[in-house]
Amino acid sequence: xxxxxxxxxxxxxxxxxxxxxxxxxxxxxxxxxxxxxxxxxx
Numbered sequence: 001x002x003x004x005x006x007x008x009x010x011x012x013x014x015x016x017x018x019x020x021x022x023x024x025x026x027x028x029x030x031x032x033x034x035x036x037x038x039x040x041x042x
Contacts, residue, residue, distance in 0.1 A: 006038065015039070 006014075010032075017028045018039070029036040 003038075004034075006034070011038075 014028055014032055014034070017023045018025055025036050025039050029038065
């Protein structure tokens with residue numbers, strides 16, 4: 001079973017919120033309505 005695919009720009013912005021702005025992965029995932037596991041490489 002494959003997971004949902006997200007546009008590259010969406011992924012970049014999500015990671016920037018964690019890395020640059022200091023938000024937690026959990027809070028960004030909740031805000032964007034994505035699973036926290038979406039932040040893992042794969």
